[in-house]
Amino acid sequence: EVQMLESGGGLVQPGGSLRLSCAASGFTFSSYAMSWVRQAPGRGLEWVSAISGSGGSTYYADSVKGRFTISRDNSKNTLYLQMNSLRAEDTAVYYCAKTGRAHALDAFDIWGQGTMVTVSS
């Protein structure tokens, strides 16, 4: 069974840092690009960042560029999102999403269950 389980969310003060993880199973992790997508309370889905299957290519939304870093460890089947200089507007549920192929540009065909990040003093 294909599964993706996010962890690492929590409450952090503005300006703080947090690292999210997404542990994947049930598929050949290194063969697929992965993304992080977030959803602020009561709002729609917002793509945050993507990484190719090999990890050699990364992409970011303008709203997080320079503050967030996406990475992956294919030996551990795990995706990461390092979030620095956090702001109140980063408060959201963060989902990891699997893309249908190795390149970052394709439909998301599997979603994780999400982890909540709250940025507040």
Add this chain to the structure above:
Amino acid sequence: QLVVTQSPSASASLGASVKLTCTLSSGHSTYAIAWHQQQPEKGPRYLMKFNSDGSHSKGDGIPDRFSGSSSGAERYLTISSLQSEDEADYYCQTWVSGIQVFGGGTKLTVL
């Protein structure tokens, strides 16, 4: 700039059919899209990928009641024989030049 537009809300009666629309911005009418469903208090669920040539692929376990179509820059998700569990938010997703773009979502109410 790639923009994806969806109507904020739609409604239809139990057992009826509904057609949701996703409109791609000018110059992007040939782009493929994906549809995702998000039931209340749940994470998103992949429904299908739809290409402009009409070819498509569905997610595992997605019933035949869900189908896709297109016309020009518009992509449609038709849900037939509406059931109460179809009441959800539906998002359109597309991609270009290293970025992913979501529409604002359509909230479907089943009457």
